[in-house]
Amino acid sequence: MENIHISRIEALRRRMAAEGIDAVIIPQADPHMSEYIAARWQARRWFSGFTGSAGDLVVTLSDALLWTDSRYFIQAAEQLAGSGITLMKDGLASTPSIPEYLLAHPGKNRTVALDAMLFSINAVDALSDALAAEGISLRTDFDAAEGLWTDRPGLPDAPLFIHKEEYAGESASAKLEAMRREAREARADAILFSALDEVAWLLNIRSSDVRYNPVAIGYLYVDAAPGGRARVFVSPAKLTPEVEEYLASQGVDVSPYDTLPDFLSRLPETSRVMVEAARTSGAVRDILGARAILAAKSPAAMPKACKNEIQLEGVRRAMIRDGVAMCRSLMEIEDRMAAGILTTEIDVDSILRRHRSLSPAFFEESFGTIAGYGPHGAIVHYEADEKSNAVLEPRGLLLIDSGAQYPDATTDLTRTICLGTPTPQERRDFTLVMKGHIALARMIFPDDTRGAQLDAIARQFLWREGLSYLHGTGHGVGQFLCCHEGPQSIRLNYVDTPLRPGMIISNEPGLYREGVHGIRCENLVLCTPAMTTEFGRFLRFETLTLCPFEPALFDTKIMTDDEIDWLNRYQARVRELLTPELDHATAAWLAEKTKPLSR
């Protein structure tokens, strides 16, 4: 039986040949530059059969190639077998980039095509410049799946619901008014928001159009005049009378999702519309033409990142709820191991979901749970499947990275636990990671500090021994929104965003020994004022996550008094805040886990 992907690509090539196109790029992307993509925009998967979350397909008249990164080399090789598609291993020195490949294979028409709906303005411009330099033209209106993918899913149409002001702490109308001020400051007549979390945050609405991120597929257009109107473009199927009434009360009109191009093209030629160049599609910019004002950063980015007091109250409440579920889950895993009940990595995921689901506030997970046992823990983006699913044995380390969406918070935490008596190497590795975690948690730093300035604080103890981890130390986190939220971060790469009070950020150093084990210790922390002196204002981190660290994994001989003191205070705080919510057995378990350590 012929591989179905071969015939799909052949059908695409017939369209290409008919239209004089030499190559098509089919990315893993949606029109909103989202991290999680609805089924409607999974054309790369439909053409190639590859299901990974990152990777772009290039089809030429003679070849088909899929670029993906090291996380997916094995999976892609398996899924592409028999499809005739060549795997291009991104990140290897020997692998050309997509533009490099296209420049080397210009074809006879010297024409590359893509759908600019699926590329940011920055991405289209960079590609177009690179190709133009060699006389290759870029056609930006080519939807590869058109006419071929006959059973293509429609727009997601999960109902919209209101994110109540008791959680949001600020009305949509007030947020929109602030955006209008920003627009006028930039001499814009309006702002168009494409990023789904910004639309949701600005309007105080949520939905479940994609998994893990409770957003709605939509655009938001905000007129800059004081007290002006706003217009959200969403699928009409998503509306309820309650939501329609609510939106109207906030000065927001509603139009069908697919009427945006028409709406934008009818704006007066003199109108100036601000869009964020990194998160708005090239297609939208093409419609706006000279009306577009490209902004390097959305005016919603900083206010969304800096949570208000009401949001933070909700977050603190949710941390207790999530900590309770975590304690119950960790205890159940230990109990099963002690009773000799067969337990796998996938069981760990189910246990976490079951305990979180006990709370009516649980909405869904905030990302796919990573439960990596032993060597699997060293695969940073590991997600167990039926084939890889390991059985837990009474030895070694288990890394559990999980999180939940609640109406009052998005959580994300990682605990590394030992299933037997830990070895000296396991304790040493774990303690080196925790020394960095504690050093960052204890930092006090001046206003205006950038994340890249603090990153080494978390890495210094690993670096001293020639160890490191390749991911960032911290990412921003939304409130009942995206678990990965900008613009702040704590990482090696310099990002010109100051840490500001109200930002929530993860503190997650790790250490991964290939084929042995993986360790990560992750709490969410809140950036908050510490003091003001003659040297200015200083900030600190308040740790938000409430879940005990495994005491058996600490080697207190290599810890300072200050580090042990921080740990003991943290564990005591976890015990104090969670115990009132726990059944007797779990409370006893937690009391045992949080006993003070000493040397």
Add this chain to the structure above:
Amino acid sequence: MENIHISRIEALRRRMAAEGIDAVIIPQADPHMSEYIAARWQARRWFSGFTGSAGDLVVTLSDALLWTDSRYFIQAAEQLAGSGITLMKDGLASTPSIPEYLLAHPGKNRTVALDAMLFSINAVDALSDALAAEGISLRTDFDAAEGLWTDRPGLPDAPLFIHKEEYAGESASAKLEAMRREAREARADAILFSALDEVAWLLNIRSSDVRYNPVAIGYLYVDAAPGGRARVFVSPAKLTPEVEEYLASQGVDVSPYDTLPDFLSRLPETSRVMVEAARTSGAVRDILGARAILAAKSPAAMPKACKNEIQLEGVRRAMIRDGVAMCRSLMEIEDRMAAGILTTEIDVDSILRRHRSLSPAFFEESFGTIAGYGPHGAIVHYEADEKSNAVLEPRGLLLIDSGAQYPDATTDLTRTICLGTPTPQERRDFTLVMKGHIALARMIFPDDTRGAQLDAIARQFLWREGLSYLHGTGHGVGQFLCCHEGPQSIRLNYVDTPLRPGMIISNEPGLYREGVHGIRCENLVLCTPAMTTEFGRFLRFETLTLCPFEPALFDTKIMTDDEIDWLNRYQARVRELLTPELDHATAAWLAEKTKPLSR
């Protein structure tokens, strides 16, 4: 008697009026963008009477204004009194920048003039763009002093001398050949070097045209053809037969300094000459026109910064010599205090110079000594003069920042000592600064780390108490060249230059309490490989400076075992390496100062 500066400025205004110029900018600068400026280019001083090392004068037909920073507010106010020149306090929110001022005062001809010899390409372009946006034109060939400053000093003509290969570790011809490879890589036919330290480094020549930096005023043109010629443009008076012969042996021709414009203008129109945009004058670019290739960083920057093993041998030798002079100086200061001999800040400077001069290798100081007693220590760029010169009393802190030029090294160190029994506050402040110094000295970090990633390591203990310092933590240092040398640094601001083996950089955290005291602890460190593991190559710092820290100032109660251990090892190393070079009394003094500390 009328202030002479009033009449000088009036004479300038007559020239301006005759030529239709509304405003002239007279900067503190030379054609090589140097830190220290020869007398010939001190026109700002000649017009204004202000002697500070930073500050630009603007003269309009009706006003004269001098912009300078907070270091010089008091001095400038005094020196400008009676001149009719308004002091513009740079850095205050209420002070417009020079472009802002010029835009607000365009004059009737809307014409601003300057001498583009004294502005970098980047500076001329930025100013020109800002003015052009408001329809103000910029004339770039106006030498304000021309025809007025009749006794203007000529070009410095100190003799050139050879920086021997036994110090440089690499021949000029080899360095030039490397530059030719860089030029060809950038598709350039030649490189023109304007930065004086690069000319000196590339040719292995030195001179004494300006104080503190042993450079020669000159340009270097390097033809990019393999084995091509180079041409240095210097005042003929600087040449000796030996140097001429030496330069010829390295493939270097010599032309008079002032023939550069003519030489450049005769280059073929198709020729491509690489210049560094930040350190080449706008005037040179104007001559080159379309022949100029602007580089963001000079190809000499990294090789000059990364010292070779022969250079480092010399540096280590010089550190012993400089440490001996420092020990003798510190002991003499203590002896004088004990004997009740009147000693002032200026005396401290003389004592240091006297002890350094005992070595025949001493060439000159590498910058003006800072000896700040008590509150003067809190003035970061303090230099004692007859008026400020404080008498040392048997109490309080004395900050001494000094350095020397030797043929084998440039040194720069700061010690803070106590003249009586230190107070708890003095010990605590000092120890917090030293904890940062030690943390940075002990760092191990991956290849490719930027200085901005390490800066917080030195500040963390101060930040924790709401304290900080406003200067950088570390600057690059040359070899028998500039004490402030790029491109590397360790500071809050992100600079995209990785730390690389062979770089010498200062480690100098501080703490300044206005009106009380200043503390700075500065050693030079060498960046050097530490280890290579499965996580890549790691680097560390080797401390080069050899001079004891004052033991009485440490509060070991707030130090960790690791910190005390580092300190005791450092002091022991200083003792071990310096004692063989010391007389009996100084050796005994050093033994006392370097006794191990404990809690």
